[in-house]
Ligand SMILES: *[C@@H]1O[C@H](CO)[C@@H](O)[C@H](O)[C@H]1NC(C)=O
Ligand SMILES: *[C@@H]1O[C@H](CO)[C@@H](O)[C@H](O)[C@H]1NC(C)=O
Ligand SMILES: *[C@@H]1O[C@H](CO)[C@@H](O)[C@H](O)[C@H]1NC(C)=O
């Protein structure tokens with residue numbers, strides 16, 4: 001072989017290595033990459049403003065490099081503009097070995113628990129985001145919604161979430177896209193859990209189920225334990241689940257500094273046989289005080305200037321916030337679950353059957369398990385009959401609202417407090433009474449402020 005041929009060959013192989021990230025897919029209740037290794041998420045919520053954070057290549061490169069140093073392999077983005085050019089950012093993250101979970105809904109197309117519906121305008125907005133991202137190998141999955149249900153009387157919206165997943169999956173398949181996992185990110189509401197979790201995956205026809213379920217949970221604060229935090233209950237109720245499950249937001253900040261001890265449970269022996277990792281809320285420091293990095297000192301809330309919104313600079317060189325950043329880095333460095341090899345799992349995966357659909361319980365879970373899913377264009381009606389179909393009975397739902405649920409106040413948050421949710425230590429897991437303080441909704445609250 002001539003020298004130049006050798007040089008060409010080695011350049012070619014380098015090129016191959018640099019460009020290929022292995023696609024993620026679901027099998028049974030786990031994620032795998034293309035060589036059959038189980039995939040565990042070490043993720044970061046990444047949304048610098050309400051604008052699409054995946055169009056500024058230079059910014060993405062800066063952030064991706066520091067996330068790689070942190071040990072992250074995934075980001076979660078809540079809002080993108082399907083018309084933007086995402087090539088630069090997606091390759092910046094790919095080069096850093098980082099995958100993306102992206103929400104498909106936009107500010108005005110998310111499903112609303114106070115008036116659930118699912119229609120073709122909404123579906124085509126979701127489709128546009130899928131079209132824009134399907135081709136990236138580091139797209140790990142898409143989300144139908146974030147915390148659509150935050151109140152007991154919101155349970156009638158669950159069939160609409162499921163209908164949206166059904167239609168997005170049908171669209172994905174009709175376009176010949178790879179089987180990009182389609183899932184949902186739930187608020188951690190004791191009254192709705194585990195009914196929602198089970199409901200979204202209970203159909204015997206898998207085309208009508210989400211492909212994964214994820215939970216925004218802030219139960220483990222400060223120095224806590226697997227049992228004391230409530231995680232042991234989450235684990236118990238995820239055992240035997242038929243699809244992958246992970247934490248789509250976590251990182252309680254009520255006891256600073258954050259030590260991220262819960263990662264040792266999630267990615268360690270307690271939970272890694274059932275859960276597929278966690279996404280930490282969040283990258284940027286803002287008024288809610290969940291940041292792992294900042295782009296500069298905070299300024300007056302009214303200050304204006306390049307990249308300044310709400311008193312915080314939203315771009316530039318990321319600087320780790322101490323000691324939270326290094327705490328997370330240290331704990332993640334010790335956690336490298338390998339899980340199960342696909343070759344050892346396939347046979348048992350094929351035997352997994354969905355859990356039963358939860359029974360209808362008036363005022364608690366107002367969804368008839370035998371109703372067909374809503375059709376495209378359906379609107380839930382207040383009588384629970386006629387056009388509401390799978391929507392169940394909202395009249396019972398609203399009657400119950402005074403007693404059953406306590407989450408509603410939390411859903412109306414100001415942006416300053418719009419962090420992921422704040423749950424009193426152990427309360428949601430231990431009392432089951434949904435004693436939920438502060439804000440439940442990661443980005444939903446953020447969006448509410450902007451609208
Ligand atoms: C799949 O993941 C494993 C473990 O992280 C890694 O060693 C392997 O290279 C990955 N496969 C591909 C094709 O990248
Ligand atoms: C959402 O807003 C965009 C731009 O403001 C508009 O083009 C679109 O039609 C709206 N979609 C829905 C479902 O209202
Ligand atoms: C679907 O709902 C959205 C939001 O309410 C509305 O703007 C849009 O016109 C509806 N589309 C159809 C086809 O009814």
Ligand SMILES: *[C@@H]1O[C@H](CO)[C@@H](O)[C@H](O)[C@H]1NC(C)=O
Nearest residue numbers: 166167170205206207208373
């Ligand atoms: C499964 O569900 C899909 C989507 O609703 C539907 O098109 C298909 O006919 C169903 N398959 C069976 C066997 O019922």
Ligand SMILES: *[C@@H]1O[C@H](CO)[C@@H](O)[C@H](O)[C@H]1NC(C)=O
Nearest residue numbers: 190193194233234237429432
């Ligand atoms: C687990 O499931 C049981 C039975 O459905 C339920 O009573 C309990 O509240 C659930 N626990 C959690 C943490 O969701």
Ligand SMILES: *[C@@H]1O[C@H](CO)[C@@H](O)[C@H](O)[C@H]1NC(C)=O
Nearest residue numbers: 114151153394397398401408
């Ligand atoms: C649900 O309850 C909240 C108050 O808790 C109320 O504002 C809302 O109107 C109720 N929604 C429905 C659909 O009944």
